[in-house]
Amino acid sequence: MICSSKVINLKTYDNLIKEQNKSIRIIAYLRIITLIIGLSVTYYTFTIKSYLISIGVFILQLLIFIYLVINHDKEINKRKYSIALKDINEKAIKRLSGEWNSFEDDGREFKNEEHCYSNDLDVFGKNSLFQWINDSKTFMGRQTLKNRLINPLKSPLDIREIQKSLQELANSLEWRQLFEAEGMIISNKCINPEELYEWSNARNELYTKKWLILLARLLPCMTVLLIILSCFTSLVDFKLVYIMLPVQLIIFFIDSKSRSAAFEKIYKYKNNINIYFKLLNLIVEKDFNSNHLKQLKNNLLVSEDENAADAVKKLSNIYDKISNRNNAFFIIFNILLLWDYQCMIKFEKWRIKSGKELKKWLDVVGEFEALNSISSIIYDNPEWAIPSISDNNYIIKAEKFGHPLLSKKRVCNDITIDKNKNILLITGSNMSGKSTFLRTIGINLILSYIGAPVCAKKFECSLMQIFTCMRTSDNLENNISSFYAEILRIKRIVEEVQKNRKVFFILDELFKGTNSIDRHDGATALIKQLGSDGGSGLISTHDLELCDLENTYSKIKNYHFKEYYLNDELKFDYKIREGASTTRNAIHLIKLAGIRLK
Incomplete structure (x- = not known):
């Protein structure tokens, strides 16, 4: 529909x-x-x-x-x-x-292998969560969305407030699309406004001096008046004009390089400033119901009679006044009226009144862009569940949940992780869906913690800090092997769990870079330590002997994926089942590679 x-x-x-x-x-x-x-x-x-x-x-x-x-x-x-x-x-x-992976902006510049989960859970880059969600068009919007995805909200109350604001925005389709359309018209969308912020916070005391302001306003008036009187009356000799114009010419060239540099530095933001005004004005003119959106709008109030949109419009008007200053004919007008001085005085007056607030105002634009992007998930997927975030007996309890990015290929499962059985050991043959299942849990937790709906019929979870160890590779520059990189990653997780933080770990194929005996012994010790220190999470493995831990360690629960054969062809249903895996397909795959086995 x-x-x-x-x-x-x-x-x-x-x-x-x-x-x-x-x-x-x-x-x-x-x-x-x-x-x-x-x-x-x-x-x-x-x-x-x-x-x-x-x-x-x-x-x-x-x-x-x-x-x-x-x-x-x-x-x-x-x-x-x-x-x-x-x-x-x-x-x-x-x-x-399901064609979203063709979107140009995938946020690949935000990829960070050191982050506790973003690289393993495909938050940025090709076929990523960012590529799927992002509708932001400005530098601020993209940065805000990035920060939300890698720095989830810290309390259930904050999450509930964001959920309300996202629901409100989801229902405001026309307004959201108009807001996005305004952003699309920016010619240089992703220009970093940091230089603009620096300018807005800086001060040039010269152009705030009362004597200079008086001189810059009085002198052109006198010169223009003398020109008119000398041309149309006999009251004034034109020689006085010959005296006044050189004086203004000298004044014009004083500090001219500094003024030109200042104008050029900030003029590149002119088109963006016009769009920022329109975006701010859309926010100011709309009535919001949720507390979070109201607070964001309140951040745009300057006084009872002025708001951020008004202030930015004034800045845009000053920009318009310097738009023709490089025109050859404009220099005559500039000298005659000391126009550069007039503009610098206006810019300085604006900076004194509003300069320190500019970053806060544009951050509000970024917040709305990020929230609009996330709210599209609600509008596009009304059947998805709004997650319940609470610290009860369930760490995760999900019904018919699937990977949000898989669309047509999605297979949904049910899972429960409670405080008694808080570590799931997942086994299964190659390509059966273990890694995808781990990412499905991880990415739905991320969505839960940013206030978004999740791909599930029902989803309940505790608020935890996510840590993953799934993709580790050699780092030739730092002379680190993939196995040692995995050890460093595991070390970080162990340290976080020991700090008594609520940690949810996702570990894929533990210690795959070493021999089977060391892998088994190391994995056994790690699982017990993480469990005894209070950690919860998912661990996938090909080591079926690890499944015996369920009999001796109460916190472990075994699950598995399995394959089946149809007309001698390997098939998977990607459904998770309780218990340890009892099948394997490596030999079949080896034969498919053309290797003859005795």
């Missing part, structure tokens, strides 16, 4: 774009026709010496031409939004149909 509604939106925007293209072409033709007819009639009436008619026709065609130019620009701007909204709905349909 949701998918069909977005198809309808897609068709609506497609038809709208066609209509806008038609309007743009018609207006363009009318401009040409107006110009040709207007100039022709103006020329003809001028040649027959009907000067008043000639001037009237020229003015009339000029006004019509300007009107058409303005409307042409308006239609082009409307089309930009229609194209953006069409792209948004196309992306939503791709996400629903």
Whole structure:
């Protein structure tokens, strides 16, 4: 149903774009026709010496031409939004149909092998959680979403507040899409505003001096007045103008390099500032119900009469005043009115009043972008469960839960991890689904801790810190083997558990880089130590002898995946079952490789 509604939106925007293209072409033709007819009639009436008619026709065609130019620009701007909204709905349909891994922005620059879980659970990079979720378009939005994914919320109360805000945003589809569309129009979306923050927090005391402000305002007025009086009256000799202009020229060149550098440093943010204003204005003008969204909006209040959108609009207006300063003809205007001084004075006044707040305001934009991205999960998957976060007898209790990124290939399972049996030992043959199951648990926990729904019919969990050891590889630069890298990873997990933190560990194929005896002895010792220190988690292994721990160690519970054969072809159902694995498929796979066994 949701998918069909977005198809309808897609068709609506497609038809709208066609209509806008038609309007743009018609207006363009009318401009040409107006110009040709207007100039022709103006020329003809001028040649027959009907000067008043000639001037009237020229003015009339000029006004019509300007009107058409303005409307042409308006239609082009409307089309930009229609194209953006069409792209948004196309992306939503791709996400629903499982084609989201074609999205360009996968956050690969955020990959960090040292993070406690993000690399193992495919949080960033190709086919990642970030690639699936992200709708952020600004630098702040992408950074905020990244931070939410790697720094989950710390209390059930915070999570519940975020859940409420996400539900509210999920129900505000039109507003969310308009917010995203505004971000899409930014020409350089991911530019880091750090330089802008530095500028907004800096001060140039010279342009706050009262004497300079008075001089910069009074001197141009005197010069312009002298020019007018000398040209149109005999009260003033034009020689006075010859004196005033060189004085202004000297003043203009004082500190000119510093002003030019300042203007160039911040002018590259002009287009972004205009978009930031529109994004802030969308937030300011919308009424929110959830406490978290209300608080974010309150962060944009400057005073009773002004908000962040107003302040950023003023900054945008100052940017507009310096937009033509590199024009060859503008330099005359600049010298005459000391325009650079006027702009610097305005910039300084703005920085004093609002500069320190700019980062806070843009962080709010980033927060809304991240929340909008996550809320799309709720809108696109209404059948998914809102997780219950509580510290009860269950560490995890899930019904019909699956991997959120697998879509059509998804197989759902039930699992319970309670405080009595808090370590699951998972066995099974190659390719049977052990690693995918571990990641399914891990990624649904991440979603739970950021306030998102999870891919399950029902999901209940405790609030824990996730640590994984799944992908370890050689580090030639630091002369570290994959086995030693695994040891370092395990060491970190052991230390975290010993700190009495609530740790949930996910370990895939323990100590696979050593011999079978050492692997078995090391794994046995590690499991017992993690359990006795209070840790909970999942461990997959091919070492079936480890399953005997269930008989001697009360915290262990065995589960397994199995394969079956159909017409001598290896098949998997990816369903988890209680107990240790009783089947294996390595010999079958070895034969498939063409290896003859005696």
